[in-house]
Amino acid sequence: MTKPEFQDLLIPRPEGLYCPVGDFYVDPVRPVAKALITHGHADHARSGHGAVLASQQTLDIMAIRYGEDFAKIRQAVDGPVDVDGVRVSFHPAGHVLGSCQIRLEAKGMVAVVSGDYSRVANPACAPFEPVPCDLFITEATFALPVFKHPDPADEIAKLLASVRAFPERPHLIGAYALGKAQRVIMLLREAGYDAPIYVHGALQRLSDYHIEQGVPLGDLRPATMDKAEARDLREAIVISPPSAFASPWLQRFADPVIGFASGWMQIRARARQRGVELPLIISDHVDWPDLTSTIQEIDPSEFWITHGRDDALMRWAELNQRRARPLHLVGYEEEPE
Amino acid sequence: MKAYAALLERLAFTPGRNAKLELLQNYLTSAPDPDRGYALASLTGELDFAGAKPALLRALVSERVDGELFTMSYHYVGDLAETIALIWPGQGAARDVPLSEVVERLNTASKTETPAMIADWLDALDPSERLALLKLMTGGMRVGVSARLALTALANTGTVPLDEIMELWAGFKPPYEPLFAWIAGGPKPEPTIKAPFRPVMLSTPNDYDGLSTLDPADFAAEWKWDGIRVQAAAHGDERRLYSRTGEDISAAFPDIVDRMDFSGVLDGELIVRREDEVAPFGDLQKRLNRKTASKALSFSHPAALRLYDILIWEGEDLRELPFHERRTRLEAAVTTLDPLRFDASPLLNFDTWDALAAHRADPPAAVIEGVMLKRLDSAYVAGRPRGPWFKWKRDPMIVDAVLLYAQRGHGKRSGFYSDFTFGVWDDDRLVPVGKAYSGFTDEELKRLDKFVRQHTVERFGPVRSLSPDLVVEVAFEGLNRSKRHKSGVAMRFPRISRIRWDKPANEADHLATLEAMLP
Numbered sequence: 001m002t003k004p005e006f007q008d009l010l011i012p013r014p015e016g017l018y019c020p021v022g023d024f025y026v027d028p029v030r031p032v033a034k035a036l037i038t039h040g041h042a043d044h045a046r047s048g049h050g051a052v053l054a055s056q057q058t059l060d061i062m063a064i065r066y067g068e069d070f071a072k073i074r075q076a077v078d079g080p081v082d083v084d085g086v087r088v089s090f091h092p093a094g095h096v097l098g099s100c101q102i103r104l105e106a107k108g109m110v111a112v113v114s115g116d117y118s119r120v121a122n123p124a125c126a127p128f129e130p131v132p133c134d135l136f137i138t139e140a141t142f143a144l145p146v147f148k149h150p151d152p153a154d155e156i157a158k159l160l161a162s163v164r165a166f167p168e169r170p171h172l173i174g175a176y177a178l179g180k181a182q183r184v185i186m187l188l189r190e191a192g193y194d195a196p197i198y199v200h201g202a203l204q205r206l207s208d209y210h211i212e213q214g215v216p217l218g219d220l221r222p223a224t225m226d227k228a229e230a231r232d233l234r235e236a237i238v239i240s241p242p243s244a245f246a247s248p249w250l251q252r253f254a255d256p257v258i259g260f261a262s263g264w265m266q267i268r269a270r271a272r273q274r275g276v277e278l279p280l281i282i283s284d285h286v287d288w289p290d291l292t293s294t295i296q297e298i299d300p301s302e303f304w305i306t307h308g309r310d311d312a313l314m315r316w317a318e319l320n321q322r323r324a325r326p327l328h329l330v331g332y333e334e335e336p337e
Numbered sequence: 338m339k340a341y342a343a344l345l346e347r348l349a350f351t352p353g354r355n356a357k358l359e360l361l362q363n364y365l366t367s368a369p370d371p372d373r374g375y376a377l378a379s380l381t382g383e384l385d386f387a388g389a390k391p392a393l394l395r396a397l398v399s400e401r402v403d404g405e406l407f408t409m410s411y412h413y414v415g416d417l418a419e420t421i422a423l424i425w426p427g428q429g430a431a432r433d434v435p436l437s438e439v440v441e442r443l444n445t446a447s448k449t450e451t452p453a454m455i456a457d458w459l460d461a462l463d464p465s466e467r468l469a470l471l472k473l474m475t476g477g478m479r480v481g482v483s484a485r486l487a488l489t490a491l492a493n494t495g496t497v498p499l500d501e502i503m504e505l506w507a508g509f510k511p512p513y514e515p516l517f518a519w520i521a522g523g524p525k526p527e528p529t530i531k532a533p534f535r536p537v538m539l540s541t542p543n544d545y546d547g548l549s550t551l552d553p554a555d556f557a558a559e560w561k562w563d564g565i566r567v568q569a570a571a572h573g574d575e576r577r578l579y580s581r582t583g584e585d586i587s588a589a590f591p592d593i594v595d596r597m598d599f600s601g602v603l604d605g606e607l608i609v610r611r612e613d614e615v616a617p618f619g620d621l622q623k624r625l626n627r628k629t630a631s632k633a634l635s636f637s638h639p640a641a642l643r644l645y646d647i648l649i650w651e652g653e654d655l656r657e658l659p660f661h662e663r664r665t666r667l668e669a670a671v672t673t674l675d676p677l678r679f680d681a682s683p684l685l686n687f688d689t690w691d692a693l694a695a696h697r698a699d700p701p702a703a704v705i706e707g708v709m710l711k712r713l714d715s716a717y718v719a720g721r722p723r724g725p726w727f728k729w730k731r732d733p734m735i736v737d738a739v740l741l742y743a744q745r746g747h748g749k750r751s752g753f754y755s756d757f758t759f760g761v762w763d764d765d766r767l768v769p770v771g772k773a774y775s776g777f778t779d780e781e782l783k784r785l786d787k788f789v790r791q792h793t794v795e796r797f798g799p800v801r802s803l804s805p806d807l808v809v810e811v812a813f814e815g816l817n818r819s820k821r822h823k824s825g826v827a828m829r830f831p832r833i834s835r836i837r838w839d840k841p842a843n844e845a846d847h848l849a850t851l852e853a854m855l856p
Binding site: 162251279 | 415745
């Protein structure tokens with residue numbers, strides 16, 4: 001059974017995690033009066049709330065996605081604040097640009113809502129900061145012991161080897177618009193690839209915003225070439241949201257190599273299901289070793305699991321004599337677009 | 338192991354034949370001996386390890402991973418080898434394990450040594466290499482590469498024609514170092530087998546109009562039997578049955594090989610025959626793609642050769658002789674063979690193309706696919722020359738079916754919905770009966786793609802389910818009973834022969850129509 005005092009600080013509700021002391025939600029999936037938001041992915045950051053407290057970058061991303069008036073009141077965090085009796089501070093989560101964990105302190109307890117997080121270096125954001133707490137709230141997107149994501153540099157090397165092996169076939173890499181797309185571009189640049197990279201229109205604004213925020217992406221060109229131009233491309237890399245592969249936009253390319261950058265690509269059946277020829281295992285979530293070692297490192301007296309594969313993580317908790325509770329929060333997607 | 342694992346991984350996801358060839362060629366030219374030879378052997382199905390069975394692998398992993406976590410993972414991943422490769426503790430890559438070390442030690446290790454040896458490898462390798470190792474040990478690479486394709490890639494790396502390689506192929510043993518040396522420009526190895534494969538002669542398609550320009554008196558005609566084309570070669574104590582591409586399939590047909598007590602090379606159709614009755618292709622399928630055949634199977638599905646031609650007999654090469662002379666020699670040779678296993682394919686009497694058309698329209702058995710025409714003066718030459726031999730296939734079977742699902746294509750068809758699943762009516766439900774991805778023009782493909790986008794009901798990854806609104810005429814070459822298909826039937830080579838934009842879906846055919854077409 002859960003200690004009753006944690007319930008005084010945080011309660012799972014259909015809208016999301018609710019803090020009764022401060023009367024606010026963290027990453028609510030439905031419109032609420034007061035929301036604290038960890039990061040800008042669409043399933044965590046929705047429009048229509050009364051007031052939003054988030055990092056400046058997350059607020060900017062929400063404005064790009066939903067327009068400037070996505071919430072009535074928009075407040076950027078700048079150091080610890082008091083929200084109606086709860087001491088609130090934001091800490092880097094290492095997931096995407098602007099992503100944070102949210103630390104809540106009230107009634108002598110500390111809870112950390114980590115949102116989505118990663119322990120792998122990502123030049124777009126500060127590394128995950130382990131924050132001591134009594135209650136740690138974690139995702140479990142990749143919480144099966146088969147998820148051990150390789151070094152992303154090796155995956156990029158795979159892509160570049162393929163470009164060399166098939167120079168006449170444009171390489172179209174599916175990547176989510178916020179975070180993954182820019183990550184793939186940065187990894188390519190780190191690997192020394194300095195040719196222009198073509199980006200689908202749906203990625204343009206968020207990529208421009210990364211550049212404004214000091215994340216260099218090199219020479220990006222819009223992937224709006226016509227059929228004749230598309231057929232003249234050599235050694236070309238095109239980044240697009242995966243949804244574009246189902247659209248006629250794809251038809252301009254002759255015999256492309258379809259790739260997809262995602263942690264799910266570790267499982268062959270998932271890659272096949274998506275019709276992918278070049279799966280690239282690049283994730284911005286913790287894999288199983290990072291997830292379990294993070295919990296050990298933070299060593300909370302209890303941890304809760306918001307979404308994902310909670311059955312395996314509950315089994316791990318049992319084997320490691322850790323108190324854990326699955327929240328079964330609905331509305332966080334496996335693969336936000 | 339690294340390069341081999343990377344090759345297998347890439348092949349597994351690459352649908353295009355040309356891209357597969359390119360990947361194989363890159364590997365075969367860059368990997369060292371003897372690794373590349375063992376890799377080639379793994380792809381051509383020439384490796385077999387007795388000691389490394391799935392039960393052993395499960396036992397090894399259960400010593401290292403919690404059983405419940407393993408079960409959850411296995412359910413999610415869906416493949417035992419892949420689950421073990423990923424869940425095995427550690428990230429490996431401690432040292433590179435050459436493929437040759439794996440193959441050679443698996444071949445020589447004792448039963449008691451094997452588990453620890455495999456565990457050591459799994460510790461040392463990274464997940465992708467582990468998967469390659471596990472697939473190698475348990476067989477079934479499932480990367481969509483036939484032996485023929487692998488050898489085509491090998492031929493492409495040098496200047497030796499594939500036909501020449503196939504002649505000697507059965508005589509080479511992994512890791513094939515003399516073969517690689519030959520292809521790289523070295524001397525042609527001496528044949529190490531006494532009954533090598535000889536390149537097969539193939540026909541080109543023709544029809545009534547095309548044949549009408551030719552003189553029927555120049556041709557012999559025979560039935561085109563629906564089995565698989567094979568070559569039976571025997572010399573001394575060596576007997577081999579080859580597929581028409583030169584793969585040695587002797588082990589699966591002991592009933593034939595036991596009766597190959599001749600010296601020579603014969604060309605014919607492999608069929609299942611009970612007394613005089615040739616069984617449907619489905620019966621033969623039960624005997625294909627097996628490493629061996631049990632006595633029971635040889636008894637219930639007895640194989641036979643229906644002979645078309647004779648290449649070599651008792652040391653004499655007959656390939657230069659005209660067809661009619663070879664035919665006489667063939668008929669004489671057949672009299673010396675076991676009639677239960679060997680007979681000559683009968684010739685058809687005809688003096689006009691109309692007379693032949695009448696034969697073709699009324700074959701004496703359902704397992705006849707049409708007629709073959711051979712110029713009486715034709716020598717037996719390798720390959721598919723146009724002119725001496727023609728096949729005039731029977732008209733395809735046809736049904737009107739409804740499009741149910743569409744899948745995005747690959748390569749030049751990327752972005753187009755080009756792979757279609759279609760169904761026929763069973764009472765008031767549509768049951769899927771097959772898949773087709775050819776038969777339409779580029780213009781029709783564009784229109785089909787548009788139809789798919791406008792009639793999508795649901796999306797599943799690259800697949801869309803469609804509202805049942807479009808009827809297509811599907812042509813196919815044959816129909817078998819199939820337990821694997823929900824409808825109970827499986828088509829051979831189905832393609833879309835016409836798109837019936839005009840026809841309402843409720844006028845499509847019923848399953849009963851298909852069932853009536855079963856042999």
